[in-house]
Structure formats: structure tokens, C-alpha cells
Amino acid sequence: GENVEQHPSTLSVQEGDSAVIKCTYSDSASNYFPWYKQELGKGPQLIIDIRSNVGEKKDQRIAVTLNKTAKHFSLHITETQPEDSAVYFCAASMGGTASKLTFGTGTRLQVTL
Amino acid sequence: NAGVTQTPKFQVLKTGQSMTLQCAQDMNHEYMSWYRQDPGMGLRLIHYSVGAGITDQGEVPNGYNVSRSTTEDFPLRLLSAAPSQTSVYFCASSFLKGEPLHFGNGTRLTVT
Numbered sequence: 001g002e003n004v005e006q007h008p009s010t011l012s013v014q015e016g017d018s019a020v021i022k023c024t025y026s027d028s029a030s031n032y033f034p035w036y037k038q039e040l041g042k043g044p045q046l047i048i049d050i051r052s053n054v055g056e057k058k059d060q061r062i063a064v065t066l067n068k069t070a071k072h073f074s075l076h077i078t079e080t081q082p083e084d085s086a087v088y089f090c091a092a093s094m095g096g097t098a099s100k101l102t103f104g105t106g107t108r109l110q111v112t113l
Numbered sequence: 114n115a116g117v118t119q120t121p122k123f124q125v126l127k128t129g130q131s132m133t134l135q136c137a138q139d140m141n142h143e144y145m146s147w148y149r150q151d152p153g154m155g156l157r158l159i160h161y162s163v164g165a166g167i168t169d170q171g172e173v174p175n176g177y178n179v180s181r182s183t184t185e186d187f188p189l190r191l192l193s194a195a196p197s198q199t200s201v202y203f204c205a206s207s208f209l210k211g212e213p214l215h216f217g218n219g220t221r222l223t224v225t
Contacts, residue, residue, distance in 0.1 A: 001172065006155075034213065043117070043203050043216030044156070089155060099144055099163070099207070100171070101214060103155040 002027040004092050006104025013080050014112055021107045023090035024072040030092040033066060033073045034101070038087045047088075048075070080111045115139050119204050119217035126194040126224045134189040134220050136204030143209045145187035149173065149200040150219070156203065162187055163209060194224045 003026040013019045025033075031052035036044035050057045050064045050073065057064050061080075066073040077084055087108050091101040120135045138145065146161035158171030162181040176198060178190040187206075191198060205216045 004155075009153075036216075041218070043205075043218050045216070046213040049213065099209065100146075100158060100161060101156075102172075103148075103157070105153055105155040 002030055002092055002094075002102040004090060004102050004104040006090050006107060008107060009105065010108045010110070012110045012112060015080060015082060017080055019075075019077045019080055019084070019109055019111075021075045021088055021090070021109075022072060023074070023092075023104050024070075025092040025102075026071070027092070027094070028068075028071065029094045032093045033064070034091050035062075035064060035075050036089045036091065036103075038089065038106075040086075044089055077109075080109075082111050082113065085109055085111045117204055117206055117215050117217035119202075119220050121220060122218070123221050124223070126191075126222065128195060128224060130194050131190070131192050132194065134191075134202055134204075134222070136187045136189070136217060137185050138187075138204075138206040138215070139185065140206065140215065141184060142206035142212075142215070143184070145181065145204065145206045146171070146214075147177070147179065147187070147189045148203045148205060150203060151200050159189065159202075191222075194222075196224045198222065199224045 006023045034049035037047045038044040061078045063076045087106045090104040093101045117138045147159040148156040160179040162168045202220045205214045207214045
């Protein structure tokens, strides 16, 4: 089955700096790659996703890039703010939908003042 | 619009006890699923359903049963709880075609 690796496990940045989280996946048939943000005591929430026919997608301060050849994708957060502090998960699935997502192990992002 | 509702929020069981974790969604989603979240292991799929009357196993199904008698509800049953089932359980749902997965706020289960 699919295996998703995520790095780093923890990341501390100063407010205003950029943060980058990287994931690799094993199954070349995977074609849907969402990113979720989880705040303390809550369920994960989708923040951005990308499909395999697109190389990059941006939404305000958040962007995701996908390299299908290398089988890796990354989350970029620019101008970080304290409210960006949370655990971020990458995931992958086949079929272009959220069905049967395989998740990475998570990155705890801490934005310090 | 309540979204995905999970009950209870917290539960403590003794080894060997049984219980049912409840999940309900009001978005008319065909797809529903259960994940468990353990430290350092991300979220792992337990069981999923693509519609009423249809269920299938995910990555870690042992020790859990599910059924889907209605579109709205997808309960997760632990028949004989074990300490290894101590975890946070999340229910999630979506439309089958290209929609994001919506998560509930989780049930924290401790088995002693």
C-alpha cells in the first residue's frame, strides 16, 4: 500500500519567516495530495490540496508544490503568524478523491514572536 | 450546519469491555471513515464506507467492527477493548467525487 513520509517532525520559526514541510510518497498511482492543519483538541481541517495534473497551487500565504517524478510534495507558508502554530499533516490517495487517504506522521509548527 | 459529530468526547474503558463510538454527519456525504491517531504515527484508516450497506477495511481494522445502515451514521464498535486501542479516534466524511474530507473533533479513548 501507500506510504507517506513527512519531515521535519517539529519546526520552530520566528513570526514573519517562512516555513516549509516536505512529504514523500511511495505509490506512483497516487494523484491527490491534501494538507491538513490540526489545532489542539480539534479534528484536522483541510487547508490546501493539489492534484497530479498541477505542479503548484497557491492560496494567499500558503502554497503547495508537487514533483511527480521524484514523488514528493511540499507545503510552504510565508509570513508566518502565531495562529499558524499547529500540527500539519500531508496525505496521499489514488482516484483523485479524499477516499482512503494515507497520512504522514505530522509536523508540529511553532511560530514564535 | 453541524458537520461531523462524534460522541462521546472522552471515554475510559477496562480491558475486555465493549463500547460503540458514535459518528453522524448532516452533509449527505456518501463516504464515511474512521481513523485512529497515535503519537508519532499520524492518522491510520480503520474502516470506511462508500454508502449505506457498504463497508470495507482500512489499514488497521483488527478489533473494530462497523456498519452503515443509514447515510448519516457510521458507528465504530470495540467488542473487547485492549490497552493497544488507547488512542484518539476521528470520524471523517466527504462526497465521493473530489471533495475534501471533513473531520469530527475526535473521541479520546483510554483502555486500562
